[in-house]
Amino acid sequence: MVRVRFAPSPTGPLHIGGVRTALYNYLFAKKHEGKLILRIEDTDSQRFVPGAEEYIIDAFCWLNIPFDEGPHVGGTWGPYRQSERKIIYREYVDRLLEKGLAYIAFDTPEELETRRNAIPNFQYDASTRTMMTNSLTLSPQETADRINSGQQYVVRIKIEPNLPIIVNDRIRGEVIVNSSVIDDKVLYKSADQLPTYHLANIVDDHLMEITHVIRGEEWLPSAPLHVILYRYLGWEDTMPQFAHLPLLLKPEGNGKLSKRDGDRLGFPVFPLQWQDPETGELSLGYREKGYLPEAVVNFLALQGWNPGDDREIMSMDELISLFSLEKCSKSGAKFDYKKAIWFNHQYFQRKPDEEIAQLFIDNLCHPALETESPEHAILHTLADQARNDKPLHDKIVKIVRLVKERIHFIQELWDQTAFFFIAPETYDEKTVRKRWKEESPTQLAELIPVLESVSDFTAKPTEEAVMTWIESKGYPLGNIMNAFRLALVGESKGPHIFDITEIVGKEEVVRRIKNAIREIKIP
RNA sequence: GGCCCAUUCGUCUAUCGGUUAGGACGCAAGAUUUUCAUUCUUGAAAGAGCAGUUCGAUUCUGCUAUGGGCUACCA
Numbered sequence: 001m002v003r004v005r006f007a008p009s010p011t012g013p014l015h016i017g018g019v020r021t022a023l024y025n026y027l028f029a030k031k032h033e034g035k036l037i038l039r040i041e042d043t044d045s046q047r048f049v050p051g052a053e054e055y056i057i058d059a060f061c062w063l064n065i066p067f068d069e070g071p072h073v074g075g076t077w078g079p080y081r082q083s084e085r086k087i088i089y090r091e092y093v094d095r096l097l098e099k100g101l102a103y104i105a106f107d108t109p110e111e112l113e114t115r116r117n118a119i120p121n122f123q124y125d126a127s128t129r130t131m132m133t134n135s136l137t138l139s140p141q142e143t144a145d146r147i148n149s150g151q152q153y154v155v156r157i158k159i160e161p162n163l164p165i166i167v168n169d170r171i172r173g174e175v176i177v178n179s180s181v182i183d184d185k186v187l188y189k190s191a192d193q194l195p196t197y198h199l200a201n202i203v204d205d206h207l208m209e210i211t212h213v214i215r216g217e218e219w220l221p222s223a224p225l226h227v228i229l230y231r232y233l234g235w236e237d238t239m240p241q242f243a244h245l246p247l248l249l250k251p252e253g254n255g256k257l258s259k260r261d262g263d264r265l266g267f268p269v270f271p272l273q274w275q276d277p278e279t280g281e282l283s284l285g286y287r288e289k290g291y292l293p294e295a296v297v298n299f300l301a302l303q304g305w306n307p308g309d310d311r312e313i314m315s316m317d318e319l320i321s322l323f324s325l326e327k328c329s330k331s332g333a334k335f336d337y338k339k340a341i342w343f344n345h346q347y348f349q350r351k352p353d354e355e356i357a358q359l360f361i362d363n364l365c366h367p368a369l370e371t372e373s374p375e376h377a378i379l380h381t382l383a384d385q386a387r388n389d390k391p392l393h394d395k396i397v398k399i400v401r402l403v404k405e406r407i408h409f410i411q412e413l414w415d416q417t418a419f420f421f422i423a424p425e426t427y428d429e430k431t432v433r434k435r436w437k438e439e440s441p442t443q444l445a446e447l448i449p450v451l452e453s454v455s456d457f458t459a460k461p462t463e464e465a466v467m468t469w470i471e472s473k474g475y476p477l478g479n480i481m482n483a484f485r486l487a488l489v490g491e492s493k494g495p496h497i498f499d500i501t502e503i504v505g506k507e508e509v510v511r512r513i514k515n516a517i518r519e520i521k522i523p
Numbered sequence: 524g525g526c527c528c529a530u531u532c533g534u535c536u537a538u539c540g541g542u543u544a545g546g547a548c549g550c551a552a553g554a555u556u557u558u559c560a561u562u563c564u565u566g567a568a569a570g571a572g573c574a575g576u577u578c579g580a581u582u583c584u585g586c587u588a589u590g591g592g593c594u595a596c597c598a
């Protein structure tokens with residue numbers, strides 16, 4: 001039975017790289033009909049950020065990546081927050097201490113700092129531990145006295161030097177390091193009575209019967225330490241398999257992808273919006289920027305993995321059946337955010353008009369996007385009406401059908417369709433200069449009775465009537481149509497003109513023409 | 524500085540010793556759309572360098588270079 005986990009620490013909003021790691025864990029789990037576990041690694045009480053755990057859960061809910069076990073859904077391997085597992089770890093710390101595989105160290109952070117400054121490449125290990133203040137250099141009595149007197153200490157793992165440590169990685173193969181380069185890492189802090197990541201991670205993975213550890217490459221250097229811990233704890237035979245994923249890099253330049261890159265280049269790095277509790281700064285997420293969760297998932301799956309053929313658009317089910325760790329790439333991927341935009345466009349084309357219309361309506365008054373714009377009130381009213389007014393709702397679906405092929409984000413829908421709901425009040429200067437001729441007012445005035453005579457105002461008969469009139473008059477087609485569009489839309493954009501007239505309706509079309517004749521000045 | 528990982532078009536990537544090195548994003552040109560966008564077609568665009576193994580290397584090995592990660596009583 002495959003059991004994998006995603007183990008974030010609640011220190012802020014989930015980074016998009018973390019989302020990808022979780023996605024790969026999910027795909028792997030489902031591929032093998034296994035379980036995905038969410039474990040909150042909150043062993044650093046200093047860095048805890050309120051709201052971060054809820055954020056993580058909400059994000060995966062939006063992305064449609066469900067967990068089988070976790071603090072929010074329970075499970076028989078719980079609790080799933082490391083802070084609630086405090087008592088569990090102490091037992092294993094004691095076991096290591098008893099076996100002489102770990103020891104107690106009293107060196108203060110300040111003392112260690114001075115050592116590091118004094119000695120180049122200082123490392124707390126076999127070569128230096130005899131010079132430090134710990135249970136190996138102190139007598140058992142002295143050690144006990146210090147503890148009893150309340151002196152703070154840490155427990156360090158005792159790494160035996162000069163042994164080859166082999167990590168078998170599903171993505172990278174065999175990685176061998178000499179144990180001498182691993183330091184005597186802190187496993188436990190008496191100050192808060194919590195283990196550090198390394199110990200908690202191994203104990204929990206073991207107790208939760210995790211079979212595969214799929215995580216970011218930043219963990220590769222500590223993997224040998226983890227192997228040693230499994231060995232020391234006597235769990236080497238059930239040690240999970242490792243798979244270290246390549247990192248997501250900055251789109252341009254060097255380094256790891258950061259929030260600043262997103263701000264600079266205009267793409268989100270968080271799945272959902274996040275308000276920093278300290279600074280109050282608000283960052284919009286993929287959801288607020290108008291991305292579809294399916295598109296985000298599909299795009300992310302391809303940053304560091306591929307199905308082995310040319311397939312690009314894949315549903316979650318397809319991703320699950322095609323996924324394999326062996327097809328994961330080894331090198332870091334520069335984040336291709338422009339491709340994310342393309343994926344979003346693709347998913348809009350595949351989404352039913354009804355669903356897009358609903359998203360559109362909901363998005364009209366999205367709190368995250370509220371501004372002081374004068375259109376704001378109109379949007380709210382429109383959204384409210386559309387929820388109850390069936391004909392209006394149907395009209396929106398129709399409009400969506402007309403314009404969806406041109407949108408990449410849900411927000412663009414309003415820009416592309418506002419003229420269906422609101423008559424133009426101003427006319428785009430450039431378009432006026434280019435399309436509004438001297439004869440346009442008189443020609444459009446003549447068009448009004450033609451339109452009024454059309455009994456069935458749907459696109460086709462209207463178009464026929466207008467075309468017949470233009471032909472009989474011998475007017476240049478382009479002049480009429482472009483001026484007509486300017487009058488209807490206010491600028492040079494939008495779908496087929498008679499699709500617009502059908503939806504806007506005869507009365508309003510005529511009104512807009514009259515208005516244009518009155519308002520537009522010949523340049 | 525030390526340790527580890529990586530290296531194919533600008534970007535994401537395919538190739539599991541023999542290919543005209545394929546696809547996609549982006550870019551450019553043309554076509555379509557009497558608007559804008561979309562769409563379609565076409566195009567430019569790559570094996571980091573140097574040795575070796577081999578009949579033959581993008582593919583295997585080594586070195587160099589470059590990039591990345593780690594090097595905390597953070598995860």
